[in-house]
Amino acid sequence: MNLRYYLLRRLLLLIPLLIGLTLLTFTVSRILPGDPVGLAAGPQSTPEIRERLRVQFGLDQPLPVQYISYIAGLFSGDWGQSLYSRRFVADDLRVYFPATLELTLFAILIASGLGIPAGIISAIYRDKLPDQVVRVIALFFVSFPAFWLAMIFQSILGVSLGWFPIGKRYDVLLAPPATITGLFTVDALLRLDFSAFGIALRHLFTPALVLSFGALASVTRITRAAVLEALDKDYVRMERAIGIPYRVILTKYVLRSAFIAIITVLALEFGWLMAGAVLVETIFDYPGLGLYAVESSLRLDFEPIMGITVLYGIVFSLVNIATDIAYGIIDPRIRYG
Amino acid sequence: MTRMSDLLRIENLHLEFRTFDGVAKVLAGVNLTMRRGDVLGLVGETGCGKSMTALAIPGLIPMPPGVITEGRILFEGENLLDKSRDEMQRFRARKLGMIFQDPTTNLSPVYTIREQLIDAVLYQRMDAKRVPGRWKGWLPSARQTRLDAERRAVELMALVGIPDGDKRIAEYPHQFSGGMRQRVLIAMALAGEPDLLIADEPTTALDVTIQAQILRLIASLVKQLGLSVLLITHNLGVVAQTCQRVAVMYAGRVIENAPVRELFRYPQHPYTQGLLRAVPTTRVRRGELEGIPGTIPNLVTPPSGCRFHPRCAHVMDVCRTVVPPGFIREADHVIYCHLYAETP
Numbered sequence: 001m002n003l004r005y006y007l008l009r010r011l012l013l014l015i016p017l018l019i020g021l022t023l024l025t026f027t028v029s030r031i032l033p034g035d036p037v038g039l040a041a042g043p044q045s046t047p048e049i050r051e052r053l054r055v056q057f058g059l060d061q062p063l064p065v066q067y068i069s070y071i072a073g074l075f076s077g078d079w080g081q082s083l084y085s086r087r088f089v090a091d092d093l094r095v096y097f098p099a100t101l102e103l104t105l106f107a108i109l110i111a112s113g114l115g116i117p118a119g120i121i122s123a124i125y126r127d128k129l130p131d132q133v134v135r136v137i138a139l140f141f142v143s144f145p146a147f148w149l150a151m152i153f154q155s156i157l158g159v160s161l162g163w164f165p166i167g168k169r170y171d172v173l174l175a176p177p178a179t180i181t182g183l184f185t186v187d188a189l190l191r192l193d194f195s196a197f198g199i200a201l202r203h204l205f206t207p208a209l210v211l212s213f214g215a216l217a218s219v220t221r222i223t224r225a226a227v228l229e230a231l232d233k234d235y236v237r238m239e240r241a242i243g244i245p246y247r248v249i250l251t252k253y254v255l256r257s258a259f260i261a262i263i264t265v266l267a268l269e270f271g272w273l274m275a276g277a278v279l280v281e282t283i284f285d286y287p288g289l290g291l292y293a294v295e296s297s298l299r300l301d302f303e304p305i306m307g308i309t310v311l312y313g314i315v316f317s318l319v320n321i322a323t324d325i326a327y328g329i330i331d332p333r334i335r336y337g
Numbered sequence: 338m339t340r341m342s343d344l345l346r347i348e349n350l351h352l353e354f355r356t357f358d359g360v361a362k363v364l365a366g367v368n369l370t371m372r373r374g375d376v377l378g379l380v381g382e383t384g385c386g387k388s389m390t391a392l393a394i395p396g397l398i399p400m401p402p403g404v405i406t407e408g409r410i411l412f413e414g415e416n417l418l419d420k421s422r423d424e425m426q427r428f429r430a431r432k433l434g435m436i437f438q439d440p441t442t443n444l445s446p447v448y449t450i451r452e453q454l455i456d457a458v459l460y461q462r463m464d465a466k467r468v469p470g471r472w473k474g475w476l477p478s479a480r481q482t483r484l485d486a487e488r489r490a491v492e493l494m495a496l497v498g499i500p501d502g503d504k505r506i507a508e509y510p511h512q513f514s515g516g517m518r519q520r521v522l523i524a525m526a527l528a529g530e531p532d533l534l535i536a537d538e539p540t541t542a543l544d545v546t547i548q549a550q551i552l553r554l555i556a557s558l559v560k561q562l563g564l565s566v567l568l569i570t571h572n573l574g575v576v577a578q579t580c581q582r583v584a585v586m587y588a589g590r591v592i593e594n595a596p597v598r599e600l601f602r603y604p605q606h607p608y609t610q611g612l613l614r615a616v617p618t619t620r621v622r623r624g625e626l627e628g629i630p631g632t633i634p635n636l637v638t639p640p641s642g643c644r645f646h647p648r649c650a651h652v653m654d655v656c657r658t659v660v661p662p663g664f665i666r667e668a669d670h671v672i673y674c675h676l677y678a679e680t681p
Contacts, residue, residue: 233442233445234437234439234442234443235442235443235444235445237397237437237443238435238436238437238443238444238522238525239456240395240397240429241395241397241429241433241435241437241535242429242430242433242434242435242457242461242525242526242528242529243426243427243428243429243430243431243433243460243461243529244430244456244457244460244461245426245460245465246426247465248456248460248465248468252448252456253445253448256445256447256448257445257447330447331446331447332446332447332509332511333446333447333509333511
């Protein structure tokens with residue numbers, strides 16, 4: 001079973017998954033009580049206006065017809081239109097999704113950059129002082145609610161010290177770097193605009209730091225457990241017995257075994273962080289998918305809700321596929337099939 | 338009475354494991370001597386301390402909970418217990434090779450045989466700081482070093498009887514059979530051209546036919562390379578086939594130490610006698626196989642004096658209080674038992 005075939009199969013399996021996902025979300029959002037059309041049309045609207053709106057958005061059609069035309073649109077790039085803002089969902093997602101992706105990726109970067117080394121140190125010095133210190137710090141940060149940490153950081157880093165802005169994605173008085181990927185930091189780097197990169201990074205830093213803390217603790221703990229387990233393997237003892245230096249055993253043999261577990265937790269955390277970004281985006285007024293999802297849900301604006309769900313579904317599945325492929329790269333005994 | 342020809346000399350080694358259940362006196366005065374070229378079998382039941390003795394030599398006893406409270410391990414006259422961590426690592430690399438019981442778990446599953454053998458070759462023969470990593474492979478000097486190491490690795494594979502080493506070196510351990518994996522491990526152990534090979538139950542996890550092949554390989558390596566081997570096993574047949582000398586351990590002490598023929602013909606210690614009677618042979622009729630009455634002692638509260646006395650048919654008063662010293666019968670046959678106190 002080769003990699004290309006495996007990839008193709010996994011990608012094709014995405015289709016039934018997305019149909020199931022959309023069916024569920026579609027049904028739930030349409031049968032919920034509430035009057036999105038009334039909300040969109042405004043309090044002074046006449047029944048005729050509301051009826052016209054209903055026809056305009058195809059809501060007078062039977063549900064199965066609505067569903068099928070929605071799915072057809074999905075494949076042709078028409079992800080629907082917001083009842084409230086009349087903007088196309090695909091256009092909105094193109095703006096908001098990269099923002100959240102950037103935030104989440106940066107948070108994962110912080111969580112693994114701090115968490116993996118901390119976990120390794122913790123494992124090597126098991127039950128000694130460095131281990132205790134790392135574990136207490138990890139417990140400390142995971143125990144604070146994110147909204148509280150967010151405000152503390154805003155007040156210290158943002159207001160008292162003035163090092164970082166307390167919200168938004170970019171300086172409101174300036175135009176962000178022109179879109180290539182939609183990730184401001186990446187776009188700035190690609191255009192070699194280092195001042196823009198600095199501005200984007202400073203806006204990104206505090207929310208990403210807050211977002212990373214929940215993941216940081218689990219990454220640290222899983223890394224510690226995985227390294228300890230790998231250190232206990234027979235081949236580690238054999239390599240020590242024949243005189244391979246401990247540093248080599250650790251960096252080459254132990255870490256590679258441990259990375260299976262570490263990648264698993266990173267993939268899981270990536271999903272959690274994307275979903276959890278809602279809170280952080282709200283506090284930092286960061287224009288991302290989370291904020292968009294909350295606002296759309298409050299208005300029962302179902303086209304954006306559907307679009308966000310589908311997008312999340314695709315991202316989660318892709319992360320899963322990437323993780324499975326990474327397993328096979330790390331451990332040659334794992335076959336794709 | 339340390340002789341210059343002694344390669345390894347373990348004197349009065351005491352090892353304790355300090356656990357929550359109490360202090361287990363795992364080794365209580367182990368004495369063992371090996372000369373260069375010796376193939377010494379170390380036998381005993383599960384839990385008698387033979388593997389712990391083997392792990393104490395390279396300094397691989399987990400500490401904590403292990404504590405060596407007394408004794409010396411002299412290798413070529415130097416006490417290994419006085420060496421620093423780095424010195425021990427260099428000692429293991431240059432002087433010692435070790436193989437273990439289960440060849441399936443003693444190789445890393447995620448690297449090729451090439452990667453693991455090259456590491457064994459490079460790190461055992463070079464200063465660790467000068468070993469070029471894989472990522473430096475584009476430097477001409479580094480590439481040459483690794484190519485040389487690979488050539489040496491293929492030679493080693495041929496030495497331990499792996500056919501087509503130049504092709505199979507690219508494979509992963511799971512593509513090798515158990516016997517072939519054990520050969521790879523022997524090749525890794527030999528990469529540093531060690532003086533002493535410690536083999537901790539090297540054939541226990543293998544099929545009987547493969548066992549014989551591995552034992553024959555070890556015997557031929559002894560002849561070819563002038564290797565000394567400390568072979569730990571609970572299988573007396575393996576000892577008879579492979580070793581020149583044998584030391585019998587019981588509950589943390591060596592209780593009899595003799596040339597192989599001497600021990601099988603004239604076992605002296607009551608425990609050794611019992612052990613040999615417990616080996617099935619073609620002359621024993623079904624149902625007549627004898628065991629040794631009683632069970633192995635608890636090492637947290639071991640019997641005083643001779644640790645075998647509660648199970649011994651010839652027990653005397655002195656056995657309950659005094660640890661028996663070594664009594665010599667014939668040349669090279671030492672028995673740690675009070676029964677032989679009067680023997681001149």
